[in-house]
Amino acid sequence: xxxxxxxPQADRSPIVAGLLSLILPGLGQVYGRQQYRxxxxxxxxxxxxxxxxxxxxxxxxxxxxxxxIWNVWDAVGAARGRLRSTLLPIAAALIMGYGIGWQITNxxxxxxxxxxxxxxxxxxxxxxxxxxxxVEVTNTAWAPVEVPCGPNPPASTNTINGITVTISPNCGKLxxxxxxxxxxLWPNTETLIQWSTPIGDRLPLGKGFITxxxxxxxxxxxxxxxxHVSPNALTAAPDPTLPLEHRVYLTQSHPQAAxxxxxxxxxxxxxxxxxxxxxxxxxxxxxxxxxxxxFLAARNLMGGNPLTLSVYFIVRTIxxxxxxxxxxxxxxxxxxxxxxxxxxxxxxxxxxxxxxLGKLYSEVIEGIxxxxxxxxxxxxxxxxxxVRYAVIPQIVPPFASFTLFRWDINVRTSTIIGFVGGGGIGxxxxxxxxxxxxxxxxxxxxxxxxIVIILDYVSARVRSRLV
Amino acid sequence: xxxxxxLTKVYPNGTVALKDVSFTVNDGEFLVIIGxxxxxxxxxxxxxxxxxxxxxxxxxxxxADVTKASxxxxxxxxxxxxxxxxxxxxxxxxxxxxxxxxxxxxxVNPFLSLAGIWSRADRDRALKALDRVGIxxxxxxxxDALSGGQQQRVGIARTLxxxxxxxxxxxxxxxxxxxxxxxxxxxxxxxNKEGITVLCSLHFLDLVHRYATRVIALxxxxxxxxxLPKEINRAKFKEIYGEEAQEVRATTVEEG
Numbered sequence: 001x002x003x004x005x006x007x008p009q010a011d012r013s014p015i016v017a018g019l020l021s022l023i024l025p026g027l028g029q030v031y032g033r034q035q036y037r038x039x040x041x042x043x044x045x046x047x048x049x050x051x052x053x054x055x056x057x058x059x060x061x062x063x064x065x066x067x068x069i070w071n072v073w074d075a076v077g078a079a080r081g082r083l084r085s086t087l088l089p090i091a092a093a094l095i096m097g098y099g100i101g102w103q104i105t106n107x108x109x110x111x112x113x114x115x116x117x118x119x120x121x122x123x124x125x126x127x128x129x130x131x132x133x134x135v136e137v138t139n140t141a142w143a144p145v146e147v148p149c150g151p152n153p154p155a156s157t158n159t160i161n162g163i164t165v166t167i168s169p170n171c172g173k174l175x176x177x178x179x180x181x182x183x184x185l186w187p188n189t190e191t192l193i194q195w196s197t198p199i200g201d202r203l204p205l206g207k208g209f210i211t212x213x214x215x216x217x218x219x220x221x222x223x224x225x226x227x228h229v230s231p232n233a234l235t236a237a238p239d240p241t242l243p244l245e246h247r248v249y250l251t252q253s254h255p256q257a258a259x260x261x262x263x264x265x266x267x268x269x270x271x272x273x274x275x276x277x278x279x280x281x282x283x284x285x286x287x288x289x290x291x292x293x294x295f296l297a298a299r300n301l302m303g304g305n306p307l308t309l310s311v312y313f314i315v316r317t318i319x320x321x322x323x324x325x326x327x328x329x330x331x332x333x334x335x336x337x338x339x340x341x342x343x344x345x346x347x348x349x350x351x352x353x354x355x356x357l358g359k360l361y362s363e364v365i366e367g368i369x370x371x372x373x374x375x376x377x378x379x380x381x382x383x384x385x386x387v388r389y390a391v392i393p394q395i396v397p398p399f400a401s402f403t404l405f406r407w408d409i410n411v412r413t414s415t416i417i418g419f420v421g422g423g424g425i426g427x428x429x430x431x432x433x434x435x436x437x438x439x440x441x442x443x444x445x446x447x448x449x450x451i452v453i454i455l456d457y458v459s460a461r462v463r464s465r466l467v
Numbered sequence: 468x469x470x471x472x473x474l475t476k477v478y479p480n481g482t483v484a485l486k487d488v489s490f491t492v493n494d495g496e497f498l499v500i501i502g503x504x505x506x507x508x509x510x511x512x513x514x515x516x517x518x519x520x521x522x523x524x525x526x527x528x529x530x531a532d533v534t535k536a537s538x539x540x541x542x543x544x545x546x547x548x549x550x551x552x553x554x555x556x557x558x559x560x561x562x563x564x565x566x567x568x569x570x571x572x573x574x575v576n577p578f579l580s581l582a583g584i585w586s587r588a589d590r591d592r593a594l595k596a597l598d599r600v601g602i603x604x605x606x607x608x609x610x611d612a613l614s615g616g617q618q619q620r621v622g623i624a625r626t627l628x629x630x631x632x633x634x635x636x637x638x639x640x641x642x643x644x645x646x647x648x649x650x651x652x653x654x655x656x657x658x659n660k661e662g663i664t665v666l667c668s669l670h671f672l673d674l675v676h677r678y679a680t681r682v683i684a685l686x687x688x689x690x691x692x693x694x695l696p697k698e699i700n701r702a703k704f705k706e707i708y709g710e711e712a713q714e715v716r717a718t719t720v721e722e723g
Contacts, residue, residue: 369559375557375622377518378518379550379625379628380545380572381573382577385580388580388583389572393561
């Protein structure tokens with residue numbers, strides 16, 4: 001309470017003051033010449049009552065009741081020229097605040113341990129980040145099957161890479177048994193057998209159709225096994241009665257003593273590069289556009305006459321509003337306008353950067369020392385020389401420092417801007433989270449952390465030299 | 468060399484900083500302006516090189532009317548008028564060398580100077596100017612790495628680059644301690660003896676007695692005294708500074 005209360009005078013009736021405060025909290029204090037105190041008490045009591053009513057928990061009526069009683073006692077004190085300690089009502093309000101806060105945030109500490117199996121499901125794969133994979137040499141072939149049976153099923157024997165695959169019968173409905181025969185495979189090697197729908201979805205054929213089916217080829221490279229049409233084979237079919245060609249794939253692989261970027265690892269690298277350049281472009285663009293705005297938002301330049309002053313207020317207001325909206329929300333709007341992808345993210349971050357840097361730059365401009373400007377004019381320098389030798393040296397290092405810091409922030413922002421479709425690593429990350437591919441999630445976490453730590457360090461080092 | 472006639476300055480907010488001030492500065496003088504803070508000393512000095520435009524009156528520098536000069540002519544005039552400031556007015560982040568070179572801006576090709584290109588001759592001149600004020604070894608340090616006294620010496624080196632005929636010094640030692648005050652004023656005295664006219668505002672009366680060849684006193688923008696330093700006796704002092712004023716000495720150390 002910054003306002004200084006006028007010193008109390010003991011010239012009011014304590015009984016009247018007490019009664020007034022009993023009827024309306026704060027009124028007795030106003031009567032006792034403590035208008036400000038009375039106002040604060042009235043508003044506090046009102047808020048306490050409204051909160052208790054809104055949350056409908058009877059126990060919470062204790063807090064407004066305590067404040068009400070205290071307020072009567074305080075009004076009597078004020079009338080006698082004494083100010084009472086505010087400890088009790090503040091404590092009552094705080095206890096109520098934390099109690100309701102606890103309920104609203106649904107604090108449920110046992111939940112942290114209750115679902116340990118779920119935690120294990122996520123954390124175990126996260127310990128094996130999907131970034132590198134072993135190089136493998138593969139041997140693969142397939143044969144067609146028609147589901148359901150039509151009038152002219154395709155020839156069910158197919159030879160690829162010297163491997164001949166035959167399926168009989170060559171058509172069937174869901175769960176039908178089919179005999180699969182193959183020759184020309186690598187001998188004595190495990191062979192992965194998968195169902196492939198017409199749109200290319202690979203379905204497992206093992207136990208319960210959820211585990212992968214591996215069958216070894218014999219010493220001659222032959223294989224003979226009964227498989228069943230996957231019950232999920234028609235999930236994506238537009239018309240389940242229409243006969244379509246499905247395939248059964250056989251894949252053998254030999255791991256080599258070499259590592260390569262895995263498929264998801266390549267996506268991580270791609271996403272990180274996209275994120276870095278997204279941040280780089282939007283910081284540069286934002287910084288360039290922020291410069292003219294910052295001059296318009298600098299009071300020492302715009303305070304001269306009413307017209308420029310009104311421009312100053314308008315620009316300031318626009319920057320303030322723009323800055324208060326999260327880039328994530330701006331991105332949602334631009335995803336609708338320009339479509340999914342990094343461009344929408346770039347626009348969102350650029351707008352936010354203009355607002356944030358515009359304000360910081362304008363404060364730099366407001367803070368420049370006018371002395372050197374005067375000194376350069378006094379030597380006979382012209383206006384441009386004054387800007388070059390007195391203004392630029394004063395503003396460029398802080399501008400550069402703020403810009404670098406902004407790039408740092410923008411990299412962080414652009415890692416999540418993809419969650420709403422704004423491109424970058426977040427775009428992949430979001431899909432991996434939905435798919436439950438926590439190995440890929442883990443590798444993108446690590447990649448983001450490394451990039452952010454490096455940038456943090458570099459920008460701090462460079463900034464310490466600039467300032 | 469300098470003639471100030473009926474100079475009046477009224478600021479847009481109505482403050483009357485100078486009221487009908489007239490005086491003449493002769494070649495080779497060390498003229499000191501005294502007066503309370505707010506008496507118009509800074510405004511007067513800044514009117515002479517038109518960092519502030521006077522409201523009325525004329526300023527003649529060797530018969531050239533400063534008050535009527537076009538902006539191009541004004542820059543030509545300013546080249547020969549050096550200025551030393553109370554707060555030094557250096558660009559703190561720039562090197563000492565750049566600060567000194569900036570004193571040469573009125574002479575050089577504007578395009579080259581905007582690109583930051585300086586001739587060998589100007590660089591040598593800057594080093595010589597720094598050598599004269601005894602801080603040649605600091606040439607490539609940042610200006611804010613220097614002490615206050617050293618910064619003011621950079622300020623003097625900067626005015627030397629202008630090859631000035633007149634130096635305006637606005638409270639050049641008010642931000643410095645007494646011993647440094649003497650060393651700075653001795654540089655100005657040295658330049659004065661070499662033929663540069665000095666117009667300087669000062670606070671401390673003992674410094675006035677030590678360095679001034681002539682004194683002007685301002686009170687509320689009006690000239691209330693003009694004469695030799697020794698003519699300022701106790702009564703005059705009270706008249707200039709007001710009845711309650713006590714004289715504060717900058718230092719009792721007399722240097723020779």
